Structures are given as structure tokens and as C-alpha cells.
Amino acid sequence: MSEERSPSWVDQTAESIVDGKPIDWASLDLEDADPGIAELKRGLKRLAALEERFRSGREHGDGATQDLATWGPLQLRSELGRGSYGAVFEAFDPALQRVVALKLLHPELERQAKQGTVPNRPRDLLAEAQRLASIRHPNVLTVYGAAVHGGAAGYWSDLIDGPTLERVVRERTSLGESEAIAIGLELTSALAAVHSTGIVHGDVKPANVVRSKTGQHVLLDFGASLFEDVESPHAATPATSAPETLMEGRSTRASDIYSLGALLFHLVTGRFPVQGTTLAEVRRAHSERSRSFLADLRPDLSAEFVSTVERALSFQPSDRFASCGELHTALGRCIAGTGEPGGSISIAPGSRVASDETASGDRPRGDRSGTSDGNRDRNREGSRGATGEWTSETTNQGTSEGTSEATREETSDRIGERTGLRQLRRLWIPATVLLVGAGVLLFGREIGRQDGSVASLPEPGPRIAVVPFANLADPADESRYGEIVPSLIRTDLSESRFLSLVSSQRVFGLVERIAGDRRPIDPGRCLRVAEEANAAWMLSGEVLQELPYLIVTAELVDVETGDVIASDRVEGLPEEGVFALVDRLTASLRTRMPLPEQAHEEYDPPIESVTTWSAEAFRQYREGLEDYYRYYRDDARSHFLQAVSIDTTFAAAYLALAIAEGNPEGRPFIEAAKRHMSHVSWREQQSILGFDLETKNRFEEAIRTYEGILERYPEDIETLRSLAFSQRSIGRPEESLRAWERIREIDPRDKEAVNQIAYQSLRLGRMDEALASAEEYLLLDPESANPYDTRGDVLVKLGRTEDALEMYRRATEIRPSFWQSRAKWAALCVRLHRWDEADSLMSWAAENGSEREKSVARLDLALAAAYRGRFAEALRVLERGIREDRMDATFEPIGLKLWTRAELLEVLGKMEASEATLDEWTAEAKKRDHRYAFALEAKAEFLIRSGKRAEADSIAAELGQIVASDPEMRVYYLGVLAWLEREQGNLDSATDILIEMDAEWPEFYTAYHTGRFLLEQGRTADAVPYLERARHETTRLSQPFLAVYLELLLGRAYESLGRNEEAGRAYAYLLETWEGADDIPNVSVAKAEAKRRLQAIAFD
Structure with missing residues (x-):
């Protein structure tokens, strides 16, 4: 072979073509004696000519495609770029009604392919485009179609707007x-x-x-x-x-x-x-x-x-x-x-937040502490609650499947134990949607496109119930493989658009009712679970760990006929990972399922790509969920924090922390979850964004976001949950109640829904319904503490104090660390004048509780003293508590203590010191963006009482601006307006405002002042129901002076209505409570009046 025919000659010529260097074709002897070499030379020359043509086209344009106005159904708008083999255009697709990108091969390639002078690039392009069109992945260009028109082959896809x-x-x-x-x-x-x-x-x-x-x-x-x-x-x-x-x-x-x-x-x-x-x-x-x-x-x-x-x-x-x-x-x-866990969050296990059992949440105005009504009402900024009398509306969200996303029965769970399989995904985990209830992550089945649209989906396929597996080597399933494996299978199968998975919450609820704690579950009971879940197919199986092997078997059964549809057995070394085994198992099962052909062609991502990389992080997370569902929040936080300490990008754990912490404490966690949501589906992204809007108090936008999800997923329990919480947060109890009732229709055993129905019914004054729901909740979950706490709260509102005490005692027996019930128990003891018992409970909590419980107990001890009229003693106790809180860096209780200090100082007549304390509180609250509106309202009302109208007007204007951007703060603005109207002598207008406030946020503050203003108007019969309700409000003890003075107002009202016996009991209660009170004008005048009226009643 001559030198010119050597491989280096071919390479040099090809390189010259690519680099645009001139080639001396005449010297190459294109008519070479060797036909193969001659054809190679001629082919290279054609290639060089083609390259030159396209090189020129890139510089000057090319009429072959430049002059096209349309290409098939697409309307070409402008050229975006050009390469050696074609060009890319911006085009409009009338069918999709959207702008798309169109990639066209040069028509010359089609002609040359027909002549056989070059490979058939158009055919290859069409085949590849068809394969690309089958991919639906958030990081892969979405291709809509491919065709040949006018001799030009091309495909059209999403047009992505952004920098390369x-x-x-x-x-x-x-x-x-x-x-x-x-x-x-x-x-x-x-x-x-x-x-x-x-x-x-x-x-x-x-x-x-x-x-x-x-x-x-x-x-x-x-x-x-x-x-x-x-x-x-x-x-x-x-x-x-x-x-x-x-x-x-x-x-x-x-x-x-x-x-x-x-x-x-x-x-x-x-x-x-x-x-x-x-x-x-x-x-x-x-x-x-x-x-x-x-x-x-x-x-x-x-x-x-x-x-x-x-x-x-x-x-x-x-x-x-x-x-x-x-x-x-x-x-x-x-x-x-990297030292950069996706953001600025730095968490160490055992930190203060890890031991903080209280969930922030929708607190009644003035709630002095955390609240077991828990976590999702995103923390109204302030609240006038009582010592220890937190409501438990959102507690024990539990066994409900979620806190944040997608737990309808029809969707599937996405939880995975992330062990093995080379630990796929440690940073931007696309499993950002947490379902609080059964301990699973659920993901939707819609695929988000880059422009925010949603790909069309097939109708849901056969409904599958994945039941717990038998753990043969560990019948009690202490290793939890019997739960973990089916959860992973559910996760994997839920990726299919052609299957409908019964939610884990529904399965676990049925297992609990049908099989109880019995493990393993016998086949007959498993079948009953599937039947009651209305499943067409049931997937059951066994797990066997025989070191060093892990063996998993599974069987898919037709629920109606009992016929086995598919079965398989996989085994591998434990270090291979449970995920890898389940991936292989589900891949095998899918091929045997009688599904449409498209179902067998869809992409099946590895389980690890939608969960966390660490088995231990997942285990901590799962245990955290179980504690969270029972409202054992201290333990839950510790587990969640352990999870994100192991896997610093565990999005679901960050989301769980955000929900548990509430607002604003949870904001860093929701930001972390957002940073890791880039791979999730459209619906999941919407849910995360909706929760983010809630943390920013943009509830109307959040509601619209959730309603958009429900248009496509009307039975999505988690979205209904989120909608209910948002509705409640902006004072729409009827709408919130309807959402909870809809959840109960979908799943009658949803404990959180039943719990919330009890509280929303209370809020609407439907006492019988509230009690019935509380009883139902207790029947659903008699072994947890929170149902007793909920029933206690309802009984308090009904005036059945002794029965309520028994409920709180029972809750603390079941869960000694369930401090919310202990605090309520202590608060009721104060109201019942069981001083020693109350002091013992509060002192124990102040010494032995979590950091939050200690802080709350320090406040409760001060409030108990103030309730007895011992305001100077209360102030000393409070100052000690503030010092200790500062040492613990616990701002929120400090803020509530500052409010209490201001009120105590005002009662003691120390007005300058009271105002200075309010100034300190508002400055702290503004700096920390925490309860600022509540602090402003308290200060404005103080200024009005002090005759400083101009300063109060200024605060009212600032509150008006806050409400314009955060409608949830409207209740504080209305409070100030009511006092301003009263100060101007417009008592009718002031009362109307308070009635409106009470309809939105019924609590001690609104009930007390509405009743008081009605009395001042002479509308005694209208006033009594408000004052009686204030007497039984769980937030009563947060304002100890008013809580006792209330009895004088009720006594006057009862007398006016001829109800002297009730009036006498009210006067006697005030005198007994303030028997050893400080000798200060406000207390002394009230005691003298009560004593005089009581004597007059006795004389009559």
C-alpha cells in the first residue's frame, strides 16, 4: 500500500475537513486504481464540499431552510442556531398551542441519502426522536414528535428559555x-x-x-x-x-x-x-x-x-x-x-431544636407556648392563649399519610430505605414530598414539562394493595424489613403511570384494624385488607435474611379470583442493598403484569433516585414519622435531625422538619427542601411551593396552588389537608371543615381528619359534633396520648372540667413526655384552686422537661401566681424565667414572657415600665420577624388605654400595611380598630368589629371583649353567651387578671337577668381566687364590688 493510502493519510484529510484547512484534491488522484480507495477519496471530497457549504451557511445564511415559513404543522418564527447538519428554529405548534424548538436536518442530506452517497441521517434522526419522545424526565428535553416535510427531516421539542x-x-x-x-x-x-x-x-x-x-x-x-x-x-x-x-x-x-x-x-x-x-x-x-x-x-x-x-x-x-x-x-x-449541605442550615444531633418537642402551629392569639394543635397552621404570629392551654387541633397527624404531599389512596408511596445500590442520590434528591401518616413518601404521576405544563396521563390502571411482608427470620419484624420492602415496592411501582397504588396510610389503617399487632399477617387477613381497600390486585411476600444473603419473594394476586398473576424471587448479598433487590424484583413483576404495551416501555428509575442514599438516614426518618404521627414531637425532631445529619440533602426530612417547626422556625428547612426538588413531578413541585407560600403567610396563593392540584387529583388527601390548614389560617372554618370531611369520606379511618373535625366543629360552636368526633378519634387510636388530649380540650369547652382532667391525666400516663397534656392538667388545677397540685406539676416540668417545656413551665408558674392576684410574686418568677430563657436562647417564650411582664406591670400601675417592656418586645419581634403584628397590637391597645391616641393611630397604619401583604394578620389590625372606635365613643362600631373578629378567631380575647362591649351597650342577654364561652376557653389563663375579673362581669350580667344563684357563684369564685391577692386598686375595687353584690344576693 502506498504512503498516501495509509490510515494517517485518511486521518489527516478528515482533520483538515473539520478544521477548515485547504486540501489539494488534484494531488490525491481521485481515480485511484484501488476502487475502494477511490470511493473513499470521492466521499471525502463530497464531505468537504458539504462542510464548506454549511460553514458558509452559518456565516451568511442558507436559503434551503432560511426561507421556510412553515414546516408541516409548525409555523417557523426565527432561526436560533445552525450546525454542520442542520438548523434549529423557534416555531409555533398550533395543536399544542405553544412555542417549540424545531431541529431540521439539511434537505441535501435527505437527497444524498436517497442516492446512497451518505448514510441515511434523516431516517436515523426520526428513529432517535421517537425514542426521545418516550422519555419524560425533568432534566431531559421533552420531544413532542418527528417527521419529514418538504424533504427536510426534523423533530420538535420544548423551547427552553435560559443560558447554557x-x-x-x-x-x-x-x-x-x-x-x-x-x-x-x-x-x-x-x-x-x-x-x-x-x-x-x-x-x-x-x-x-x-x-x-x-x-x-x-x-x-x-x-x-x-x-x-x-x-x-x-x-x-x-x-x-x-x-x-x-x-x-x-x-x-x-x-x-x-x-x-x-x-x-x-x-x-x-x-x-x-x-x-x-x-x-x-x-x-x-x-x-x-x-x-x-x-x-x-x-x-x-x-x-x-x-x-x-x-x-x-x-x-x-x-x-x-x-x-x-x-x-x-x-x-x-x-x-463540601461543607455546604445545599444551603446555610447547620444541624447537630442533640441541639436545642432536636429536643424541642413542641410544634409551632396555629396558636390561638396569645398562646404562651407551643401547641399540640400543632404544626400545620403555620403559626399565627401571636396569640392570646392560656398557660399551658394549647389546643391540639393538628396533633397526631397521624396515621394520616402526610404532612406535605400526595397521600391519596390512588397515588403511591415513595419511601425507601436507602441502603446499598451504590447509594444513588445524595444531593438534589427528587423525593421531596413527605407524607405524614403512614410513614411514606408519596409521589404523583404527572410529569412536569419545562414550561410548567403537564404531560397527558393514561387513566389509572389496576389498583394494587401492597401489604406487609412476612419476615421469616424475624417474625416480630424488629428489623423492619417486613415494612421496608413493601414500602420500597410501593415506591417503585408508583413511578408507573399505568398503575394505581392504595396509599400506605389506607393499608396500614386496615392492617391495624384487621390484624392488630399480629405479625406475620396470615394470607386470609392480607386478602381482607386488599378487599376492603377496593384493590384489584394484592402484592404480598416474604423476606428472609440468611447471612450473608438477603432473599425476597413476592406474589401478585387477583383479589377477586385469587389467581396468581405473577411471582418472583430475588436474592443477593446484603451489601448489594435492599434497593437493588427490590429494583430487580419489581422490574421482573412489571414484565408479567397484564398492562398496555406502553407500560412496559416507560422509564423505570432506580428507587434510590427518589429517596435518600443512606439506610440509616431513612431509618431515622421513618421512626421520626411514627413519633410525629402520635404527636411525640420531641422524639420526632431528634430522628429527623439525625436523618439530615447523616444525609445533608435528605429533602423529605427537611420538609418534615419544616412542617414540624412551623413558621418562622421552619423556613430554613423548607428552603432546603426546595433546593432539592428539581427532579420531582409537577404535582410535587406545586405542593412544595404551596407549603412555601404558607410559611410566607401567602395563604390565598397557597390555596389557589392546592386547588390547581385538586383539579387533576380530586382525591389527593395530602393536598386536601394542606387546603384545610390554609383555609383555617385565614379564618374560614367552614371551608376548612368541608376539606376535612372530604378526607374522612375518602378514608373513614384518617385519624387526623377526625381530630381536626372535632376542633373545627368546636370553632363553629357545634359542640355535639365536636364531642362525637373526639370520641371517634379516641376509638381509632386508644393507645396514643393525643386522642385523650383532644377529648380533654372538648370537655373543657363543655364545662366538664373534672372529665377533662381525667383525659389529660390519661394522656400523660400513656406518654409521660407528652407535656402538653401535663401543662393543661396544671392549668385546670389552677382554675379549680388546687394550688399545690398545679405547683407540683409545673415545678416538675420546669426541672425535668425539654427546653421548650421548661420555658413554658417557667411562664406557667408566673401566671399561676398572677391568677391568685399575687402580681408582685408573679413578676419575680417571670423575671427569673426570662433570664433562664435568654441563657437558652429561646426567643419565642421570651417574647410571650415580655408580653406578660408588660401586662403585670400595667396591673401594678407601673405604666412607664410596662410601655418600655412593650417597646423591647416589638423591637425584638421586628428584628427576628416573629410575632411582630401581635406585639404591635398589644402596644397599640396599651397606648389607647394610656390616652396616647396619635401613637396608636401610627401603629394602626403600620398594621394596615402589614395586612395588605399578609391577610392573616388582619385579626390584629381589627383588634386595634375596635379599641380606637371605642375610644372615640363608637361603641356600636367597636362591638361589630369584635363580633367579626370572634367569628374568624373565637378565643378568650375576642369572646371576653365582645361580651364586655355588649354589656357596656346594655345588651346583657347578648353578652352572656360570649362571657360564658370565654370562661371555658382554653386560652383563658394567658391573661390572669381578666380571667378572674370575668367572673365579676358575668355576675353583673346574671343579676341583671335574674339569675342570682349563678351570679352568686361567680362572685364567690372571684373572692376565693383573690383571697390573698396584692392590695392594689384594680383588685381591691373588684373584690369590694363582688363582696357587696354577693351580700345583697344573700340578703334577698
């Missing part, structure tokens, strides 16, 4: 490690989806990744994978191409992994690992193994990240990661070394 990573790096020089890891995790997930369809991308590079407006990184331009042959070595970009692609013209999954490594290298350095200005230079560098190393360019990067990138860049494909999933896992592990 090439531009981002150019503008910023380089990115930080944690940001690069986050991007890498998105792209490895995307490539895993692409590879699962048999497609090789072939040109992964910064210019082919776009950052959308939502912050997602979307992989574009799959055309290079069509040009893998030696004739077109330039199809891929040299700077990011793998050695084998450049030297052999071969693109594989391994070469995509190399390209992704080169992209990561570029993100953190602004350079590429192999340098060269021409294809020949880059190829030579590869052959000489000459390249830059990451550690030399960025010595500040973690060793683990550097090692991960370097492995991806290995020269030999076999030395790289075996799959994108394996690279994903390695990137996940890197985040631990």
Missing part, C-alpha cells in the same frame, strides 16, 4: 463545588434515563445544557449520537469527547460518562482537561495521555470530588464508572466533603 452552562461559566469563570455537584446529579439522572432507552447522547458539553428559569438543568441536542462512524469524527465536540470517540469514531455510554466528567471539570475550572485548538491536537494529547488534572487547578476542592471527576475522565472506558447511576452515587457522597 457554557455561558454561565464564561460569565462567572468557574463554579463552586456544591453547585457543580448539584448540576452533575441532575445530568447523571438525565443520562441514566436516556441510556435506559438505548440512546447514547454523544455530545455532552456545556453548550448542550440549558439552565431553565426554574433552575433546572436540561440536556439538549442529541444529534451527535447519530454520527458515530469514522466518516464523521467531528460530530462530537473534541474538548469533551472521550478518547475512543475521537480516535475510533465510537460513542458509547462510557463515552457519555467521560464527557460528563469533562463538563464537571470545566464547571469548576473554566477549562477542559485536554487542551487543543484543532481536532488533531486534541487527539494527539489523548494518545500521549497529556492533560490537566483537577487537583492542580483547584487544590481547594474536596479529595472525594476530585477523585470522582478523575475517575470519570479515565482513558480506558473500563476504568470509568460502570453507569450513570454509579457516577451519581459517587457525586452524592462528595457533598459531605
Whole structure:
């Protein structure tokens, strides 16, 4: 063979074509005697001509596509870019009614393909586009269709608006490690989806990744994978191409992994690992193994990240990661070394918040502490509650399936024990939706597109009930494999758009009722569970751990006939991971399910891609949920915090913390959850965003968000839950109650719904319904503390104090650390004048409780003294509590204590000191953005009572501005308006405002002052119901002076109505309570009047 026919000659000629260098064709003897060599030369010349034409087209435009006004059904608007083989246009799709991107191959390629002079690129493009159209992944370009029109082949897809990573790096020089890891995790997930369809991308590079407006990184331009042959070595970009692609013209999954490594290298350095200005230079560098190393360019990067990138860049494909999933896992592990857990949250197990059992939540105005009514009412900013008398409306959200997202029976659970399978996903985990109730993560089945639209879905397929598995080596299932494995299976199957999974909450509720604590559950009871869940199929199975093997078997049964539809058995070493075994098991089962053909073609992501990478983090999270459902919040927080300490990107655990903490304490946690939601479905994103809006007190927007979800998922229990809480937060108890009742219709055993119906009925004055729901709640969950606490709260409102005391005692017997009930028990003892018992309970809590309980008990001890009229003693106790709170850095109780201090000082006649305390409180509240509106209202009312009208008007104006942006604060604004109207002599108007307030937020403050204003108007019969309700409000003891003075007002009203016996009891109660009270004017005058009136009644 002559020299000119050598392989180097071919390479040199091809390189010249790519680099645009001139070629002396005359000297090459195109009519070579060897026909094969002659054809090769002629082919290279055609290629050179084609390249020159397109090179010219890029510079000057090309009429072949430039003049097109339409292409098939699409209306072309403008050219976005042009490459060697075609162009990309912005187009409008009338059918989809949206702007799309259209990629067209040059018509010349179609003509040449027909002539057989070049490979059939149009045919290949159409085939690849069809495969791409089957992928629905948030980080992969959504392709809508492909066709040939007017001799031009093309496909149309989403048009992503945003900068490419090439531009981002150019503008910023380089990115930080944690940001690069986050991007890498998105792209490895995307490539895993692409590879699962048999497609090789072939040109992964910064210019082919776009950052959308939502912050997602979307992989574009799959055309290079069509040009893998030696004739077109330039199809891929040299700077990011793998050695084998450049030297052999071969693109594989391994070469995509190399390209992704080169992209990561570029993100953190602004350079590429192999340098060269021409294809020949880059190829030579590869052959000489000459390249830059990451550690030399960025010595500040973690060793683990550097090692991960370097492995991806290995020269030999076999030395790289075996799959994108394996690279994903390695990137996940890197985040631990960045010191940047996705944000500014830094949590250590055992920190103050970890031991803080109280959930913040919808507190009645003035609630002096945490509240067992718990966590989802996002914390009205202030509240006038009673010492220890927190309501438990949202407590024990439990066995309900969720706190935040998607727990309808029809959707599926997504929880996974994240052990093994190379621990896939440690940073931007797409499992951000937590379901509080049965301890699972549920995910929706709609696929979000980049423009926010939603892909159409098939009708839900067969309804499957996945029941607990028998743990053969551990019948009591202490290892919990019998629960974990079916949860993982449910997670995996829920990814299918063609299946409908019975929610774990529904399954667990039925198991509890049908089988109790019996484990394993016999087949007959399992079948009953499936039948009552209205499932068409039941999946049951067994788990056996015979060291070192883990064996899982499963059987899918037709519930109606009892026929076995499919069964399988998988086994593997424990270090392989439960997830890997379940992935294999469900993949096998899916192939045997009688489903549409499309169901067998859809992408089935690894379970680990939708949960957490750590088995221990998952175990902590799951145990936290179980405690949370029973409202054992202190233990729950500890578990959640342990989970995020192990996996600093565990989005579901962050969301659980956000919900448990409430607002504003939970804001950092919801921000962390948001940072890790880039991979979740449209519905999940909407739910997270809805909860985020709640934390920002934008409830109307949150409600619209939830209603949008319910349009598509009308039986989504978790969205209904969120809607109910939001409705309640803006004073719509009727709407909130309807949402809870709808949940109970869907699942009659939903404990949280029954619990909430009790409280919302109380709020609406429907006492019989409230009591019936409280009784029902107790029957559903007699072994937990919270149902007794709820029933106690209802009985208090009904005036059945002794019965309520028994309920609170029972709750603390079941759960000694259930401090909310102990605090209520102590508060009732104060009201019943059982001083020693109350002091014993409060003192014990102040010494032995959690940090929050200690702080609350310090306040309660002061309020108990004030209730007896011993205000000076109360002030001393309070000052000691404030000092101790400051040492513990517990602001919220300090804020409530500052309010109490101001009121005590006012009662003692120390007006300047009282005003100074209010100034301190408002300054602290504004600085910390915590209960500021409540502090302003308290200060304004004090100023009005002090005759400082102008200053009060100024505060009212500021509150008006706050309400304009946060309607939930309206109750505080109305309170100030009522006092201003009264001060001006407009008592009728003031009373109307208070009646409106009481309708929205019925509590001691509104009931007391509404009754008082009605009495001042002479409307005694109207006043009595309000005053009587105030007597039984659970927030009564937060204002100890008014709580006792109330008896004088009621006594006057009763006398006026001729109810002298009741009046006498009211006067006697006041005198007995204040028997040893301080000798101060307010108390002395009230006692003298009560004594005189009582004597007059006795004389009559």
C-alpha cells in the first residue's frame, strides 16, 4: 500500500475537513486504481464540499431552510442556531398551542441519502426522536414528535428559555463545588434515563445544557449520537469527547460518562482537561495521555470530588464508572466533603431544636407556648392563649399519610430505605414530598414539562394493595424489613403511570384494624385488607435474611379470583442493598403484569433516585414519622435531625422538619427542601411551593396552588389537608371543615381528619359534633396520648372540667413526655384552686422537661401566681424565667414572657415600665420577624388605654400595611380598630368589629371583649353567651387578671337577668381566687364590688 493510502493519510484529510484547512484534491488522484480507495477519496471530497457549504451557511445564511415559513404543522418564527447538519428554529405548534424548538436536518442530506452517497441521517434522526419522545424526565428535553416535510427531516421539542452552562461559566469563570455537584446529579439522572432507552447522547458539553428559569438543568441536542462512524469524527465536540470517540469514531455510554466528567471539570475550572485548538491536537494529547488534572487547578476542592471527576475522565472506558447511576452515587457522597449541605442550615444531633418537642402551629392569639394543635397552621404570629392551654387541633397527624404531599389512596408511596445500590442520590434528591401518616413518601404521576405544563396521563390502571411482608427470620419484624420492602415496592411501582397504588396510610389503617399487632399477617387477613381497600390486585411476600444473603419473594394476586398473576424471587448479598433487590424484583413483576404495551416501555428509575442514599438516614426518618404521627414531637425532631445529619440533602426530612417547626422556625428547612426538588413531578413541585407560600403567610396563593392540584387529583388527601390548614389560617372554618370531611369520606379511618373535625366543629360552636368526633378519634387510636388530649380540650369547652382532667391525666400516663397534656392538667388545677397540685406539676416540668417545656413551665408558674392576684410574686418568677430563657436562647417564650411582664406591670400601675417592656418586645419581634403584628397590637391597645391616641393611630397604619401583604394578620389590625372606635365613643362600631373578629378567631380575647362591649351597650342577654364561652376557653389563663375579673362581669350580667344563684357563684369564685391577692386598686375595687353584690344576693 502506498504512503498516501495509509490510515494517517485518511486521518489527516478528515482533520483538515473539520478544521477548515485547504486540501489539494488534484494531488490525491481521485481515480485511484484501488476502487475502494477511490470511493473513499470521492466521499471525502463530497464531505468537504458539504462542510464548506454549511460553514458558509452559518456565516451568511442558507436559503434551503432560511426561507421556510412553515414546516408541516409548525409555523417557523426565527432561526436560533445552525450546525454542520442542520438548523434549529423557534416555531409555533398550533395543536399544542405553544412555542417549540424545531431541529431540521439539511434537505441535501435527505437527497444524498436517497442516492446512497451518505448514510441515511434523516431516517436515523426520526428513529432517535421517537425514542426521545418516550422519555419524560425533568432534566431531559421533552420531544413532542418527528417527521419529514418538504424533504427536510426534523423533530420538535420544548423551547427552553435560559443560558447554557457554557455561558454561565464564561460569565462567572468557574463554579463552586456544591453547585457543580448539584448540576452533575441532575445530568447523571438525565443520562441514566436516556441510556435506559438505548440512546447514547454523544455530545455532552456545556453548550448542550440549558439552565431553565426554574433552575433546572436540561440536556439538549442529541444529534451527535447519530454520527458515530469514522466518516464523521467531528460530530462530537473534541474538548469533551472521550478518547475512543475521537480516535475510533465510537460513542458509547462510557463515552457519555467521560464527557460528563469533562463538563464537571470545566464547571469548576473554566477549562477542559485536554487542551487543543484543532481536532488533531486534541487527539494527539489523548494518545500521549497529556492533560490537566483537577487537583492542580483547584487544590481547594474536596479529595472525594476530585477523585470522582478523575475517575470519570479515565482513558480506558473500563476504568470509568460502570453507569450513570454509579457516577451519581459517587457525586452524592462528595457533598459531605463540601461543607455546604445545599444551603446555610447547620444541624447537630442533640441541639436545642432536636429536643424541642413542641410544634409551632396555629396558636390561638396569645398562646404562651407551643401547641399540640400543632404544626400545620403555620403559626399565627401571636396569640392570646392560656398557660399551658394549647389546643391540639393538628396533633397526631397521624396515621394520616402526610404532612406535605400526595397521600391519596390512588397515588403511591415513595419511601425507601436507602441502603446499598451504590447509594444513588445524595444531593438534589427528587423525593421531596413527605407524607405524614403512614410513614411514606408519596409521589404523583404527572410529569412536569419545562414550561410548567403537564404531560397527558393514561387513566389509572389496576389498583394494587401492597401489604406487609412476612419476615421469616424475624417474625416480630424488629428489623423492619417486613415494612421496608413493601414500602420500597410501593415506591417503585408508583413511578408507573399505568398503575394505581392504595396509599400506605389506607393499608396500614386496615392492617391495624384487621390484624392488630399480629405479625406475620396470615394470607386470609392480607386478602381482607386488599378487599376492603377496593384493590384489584394484592402484592404480598416474604423476606428472609440468611447471612450473608438477603432473599425476597413476592406474589401478585387477583383479589377477586385469587389467581396468581405473577411471582418472583430475588436474592443477593446484603451489601448489594435492599434497593437493588427490590429494583430487580419489581422490574421482573412489571414484565408479567397484564398492562398496555406502553407500560412496559416507560422509564423505570432506580428507587434510590427518589429517596435518600443512606439506610440509616431513612431509618431515622421513618421512626421520626411514627413519633410525629402520635404527636411525640420531641422524639420526632431528634430522628429527623439525625436523618439530615447523616444525609445533608435528605429533602423529605427537611420538609418534615419544616412542617414540624412551623413558621418562622421552619423556613430554613423548607428552603432546603426546595433546593432539592428539581427532579420531582409537577404535582410535587406545586405542593412544595404551596407549603412555601404558607410559611410566607401567602395563604390565598397557597390555596389557589392546592386547588390547581385538586383539579387533576380530586382525591389527593395530602393536598386536601394542606387546603384545610390554609383555609383555617385565614379564618374560614367552614371551608376548612368541608376539606376535612372530604378526607374522612375518602378514608373513614384518617385519624387526623377526625381530630381536626372535632376542633373545627368546636370553632363553629357545634359542640355535639365536636364531642362525637373526639370520641371517634379516641376509638381509632386508644393507645396514643393525643386522642385523650383532644377529648380533654372538648370537655373543657363543655364545662366538664373534672372529665377533662381525667383525659389529660390519661394522656400523660400513656406518654409521660407528652407535656402538653401535663401543662393543661396544671392549668385546670389552677382554675379549680388546687394550688399545690398545679405547683407540683409545673415545678416538675420546669426541672425535668425539654427546653421548650421548661420555658413554658417557667411562664406557667408566673401566671399561676398572677391568677391568685399575687402580681408582685408573679413578676419575680417571670423575671427569673426570662433570664433562664435568654441563657437558652429561646426567643419565642421570651417574647410571650415580655408580653406578660408588660401586662403585670400595667396591673401594678407601673405604666412607664410596662410601655418600655412593650417597646423591647416589638423591637425584638421586628428584628427576628416573629410575632411582630401581635406585639404591635398589644402596644397599640396599651397606648389607647394610656390616652396616647396619635401613637396608636401610627401603629394602626403600620398594621394596615402589614395586612395588605399578609391577610392573616388582619385579626390584629381589627383588634386595634375596635379599641380606637371605642375610644372615640363608637361603641356600636367597636362591638361589630369584635363580633367579626370572634367569628374568624373565637378565643378568650375576642369572646371576653365582645361580651364586655355588649354589656357596656346594655345588651346583657347578648353578652352572656360570649362571657360564658370565654370562661371555658382554653386560652383563658394567658391573661390572669381578666380571667378572674370575668367572673365579676358575668355576675353583673346574671343579676341583671335574674339569675342570682349563678351570679352568686361567680362572685364567690372571684373572692376565693383573690383571697390573698396584692392590695392594689384594680383588685381591691373588684373584690369590694363582688363582696357587696354577693351580700345583697344573700340578703334577698
